[in-house]
Amino acid sequence: MFISSAFAQTAGASGDAQSTLMSMLPLVLMFVVLYFVMIRPQMKKQKEHKAMVEALAKGDEIVTAGGFLGKVSKIGETYIGVELADGMEVQMQRSAVVQVLPKGTLK
Structure with a gap:
């Protein structure tokens, strides 16, 4: 009688x-x-933008975050x-550059 209940308790615990574990699987x-x-x-x-900047x-002909098109005339450590x-x-800050345009885009 005691042996059968011990087996039943162990099976329930496992x-x-x-x-x-199965209930946490969808969260993971x-x-x-x-x-x-x-x-x-x-x-x-972010890595591509950092490399471009x-x-x-x-x-270089660029597009800024404000939508301005221009040509880089001076380059500094943090400003251009x-x-x-x-x-x-x-x-402006270098990080404000969104895109570098192909040469000859601005005329």
């Missing part, structure tokens, strides 16, 4: 641990999907000089 899967769908592409985009050179029109030059 089943609870397995059901707890959600985090894995979130990483591959949102976090990883964003990190890749570091590769800026004098004479951008010529928006003939004789009109502004200074």
Whole structure:
């Protein structure tokens, strides 16, 4: 009589641990999907932007975060000089550059 109840209790205890693990599986899967769908592409985009900003050179034609098109006239450590029109030059942060245009785009 005592032996059969002992076997029944052990079987129930191992089943609870397995059901707890199975109930946490969807949560773990959600985090894995979130990483591959949102976090990883964003990190890749940041790395590409950083490489583009570091590769800026004098004479590059750029688009800024404010939507201005201009040509890089001066390069500093954190700031660049951008010529928006003939004789009109502004200074802005390097990180404000969104895109480098092909040569000859601005005329």
